[in-house]
Amino acid sequence: MDILALDDDADFREYLRGLLQSPDGGSHTVRTAATPDEFYAHAEIRLPQVAILDMKMGRHSGEQVIDEIRRRWPKLCVIVLTGYPSMESMRRALRTGAAGTSIGGGAFDYLTKPFELDQLKTALAQAALSMGLSSDPLDRLRNELGRQVRLARTQQSWTLKDLSESSGVSVSQLSSIERGSHLPSLESLVAIAHALRTKPSAWMDVAGM
Numbered sequence: 008m009d010i011l012a013l014d015d016d017a018d019f020r021e022y023l024r025g026l027l028q029s030p031d032g033g034s035h036t037v038r039t040a041a042t043p044d045e046f047y048a049h050a051e052i053r054l055p056q057v058a059i060l061d062m063k064m065g066r067h068s069g070e071q072v073i074d075e076i077r078r079r080w081p082k083l084c085v086i087v088l089t090g091y092p093s094m095e096s097m098r099r100a101l102r103t104g105a106a107g108t109s110i111g112g113g114a115f116d117y118l119t120k121p122f123e124l125d126q127l128k129t130a131l132a133q134a135a136l137s138m139g140l141s142s143d144p145l146d147r148l149r150n151e152l153g154r155q156v157r158l159a160r161t162q163q164s165w166t167l168k169d170l171s172e173s174s175g176v177s178v179s180q181l182s183s184i185e186r187g188s189h190l191p192s193l194e195s196l197v198a199i200a201h202a203l204r205t206k207p208s209a210w211m212d213v214a215g216m
Contacts, residue, residue: 008135009036011055013046013072014088015064023059032124033131043072047079054080057134060114062089073114084134087117116154129186148211150187152196155210157185159203173202 010027014020020039027035038055040046043064050058058076062069069087076083115137116130133150160170167185171178176195183189184199191199200207 008033008056008131009053010057010059010131011038011040011046011049012059013040013043013064014059014061015041015067016061017041019061026124026127033128035131043067043075046072047075050076050080050083054083056084056138057131058083058085060085060087062087084138085114086130086134087114088120088122089117090120116158125186133187145190149190152191152210153185153187156181156199156203159205160185163203170199170202174198 012020012023012027014023020041024037024039026032027037038049040049046058049055060069060072060076069089073085073087076085115134118126118130133154136147136150160167163169165173167178167181170176170181174181174195175198176184176191180189180191180195181199184191184195196207196210200210
């Protein structure tokens with residue numbers, strides 16, 4: 008994919024570029040920007056498929072950048088990076104659009120620094136599926152349900168163990184569901200949604216089912 012990353016840390020920009028351009032990272036096309044203005048200039052020249060955005064950049068606010076991205080490019084997929092996670096800031100960053108779409112409201116997904124390569128690859132794979140880069144509807148459903156479960160769990164400030172105890176679904180199964188490698192049974196999906204005080208139908212709608 009074509010990725011544009013915004014981060015004020017020069018070392019981290021180079022680390023991210025090398026990671027994403029490597030065969031293990033997906034051999035993506037990667038551009039980087041040090042400031043919001045530089046990011047906007049790059050995006051005006053060629054709009055990326057995915058933007059990766061640091062939320063804490065000194066005097067620059069990641070939330071303001073997201074708002075500007077939404078004004079200029081409403082459907083651009085944004086993945087947020089943060090080294091200082093707070094539930095309230097994540098809720099604001101991940102707010103959905105009026106239509107409840109996974110891309111077009113706030114951020115599509117987030118990762119907490121430091122993160123593992125597999126976490127980044129999963130987020131990008133789920134973004135690709137949501138953008139319709141895969142023709143397999145089961146792939147899209149599996150990845151989108153996993154993302155929705157993980158975000159709902161995070162908004163509750165729950166660990167996988169907390170969700171397991173509340174839903175009766177094992178930690179290993181929940182982890183597999185959140186990674187998008189396992190499609191939950193209807194019984195498990197209902198139990199997870201009930202524990203997180205949401206409706207499975209809402210997740211299915213977001214997945215386009």
